């Protein structure tokens with residue numbers, strides 16, 4: 001766990017009230033209230049199908065909520081499409097990778113930076129193109145991939161690909177980053193490296209992290225929200241989550257104790 005730059009009593013950067021998302025007869029997300037403060041590291045936990053990714057989708061605007069309100073930096077963004085929310089400072093990664101495996105690290109980042117530029121696409125001027133390339137290399141360096149700019153993404157390890165996804169989510173200089181299971185599919189060593197990367201992220205960037213891996217979630221987060229059947233069921237500090245009977249019953253079993261023994 002990290003204390004980070006959380007200011008007690010500061011206005012939340014993200015505020016959800018009564019948020020829901022219905023698919024036909026299924027309430028994937030139901031009546032969720034959520035306040036995330038500036039600089040906070042929030043982990044969202046919950047079993048498969050709990051509604052975690054759907055919650056991210058309605059926050060980022062990838063799909064509209066069917067109930068409730070979403071405020072980002074004090075503005076109601078419920079009717080604003082994903083591109084507009086991204087321009088206002090939301091960056092996200094996806095549970096299923098969206099990297100271009102046949103392109104290099106630098107080219108993936110180049111496209112991410114380009115996609116986040118404001119205004120209409122203008123014909124490239126050499127200097128502007130050079131600026132974007134420089135920014136792409138800077139982003140690669142910020143996640144430890146400085147030596148890999150020319151590497152084909154498809155030839156890299158899963159761990160490096162996850163690092164690159166974090167860099168891509170940073171391309172628009174987000175104030176809020178939503179990371180959907182950044183450690184999934186990684187080896188133990190890779191998970192440790194990714195956790196270190198998340199701990200080193202600029203403390204002024206607010207982070208919401210969906211994570212099944214307790215080692216990662218409880219080390220990175222200073223506050224945890226637990227979901228089940230589309231609803232928020234428990235919220236608290238990592239210590240409160242470790243000690244919560246309902247969390248153990250529904251989700252954790254003996255895994256938290258195991259995670260602590262691992263000392264990751």
Ligand SMILES: Nc1ncnc2c1ncn2[C@@H]1O[C@H](COP(=O)(O)OP(=O)(O)OP(=O)(O)O)[C@@H](O)[C@H]1O
Pocket residue numbers: 023026028046047048049050051052053054055095
């Ligand atoms: N586009 C969709 N259309 C219909 N049902 C959906 C859609 N997306 C998600 N669901 C359903 O909504 C529920 C919540 O799914 P969601 O992907 O949000 O869960 P999750 O907590 O992210 O699970 P996991 O840990 O497996 O990633 C599931 O029952 C899922 O089948």
Ligand SMILES: [Mg+2]
Pocket residue numbers: 052053054095
């Ligand atoms: Mg999911």
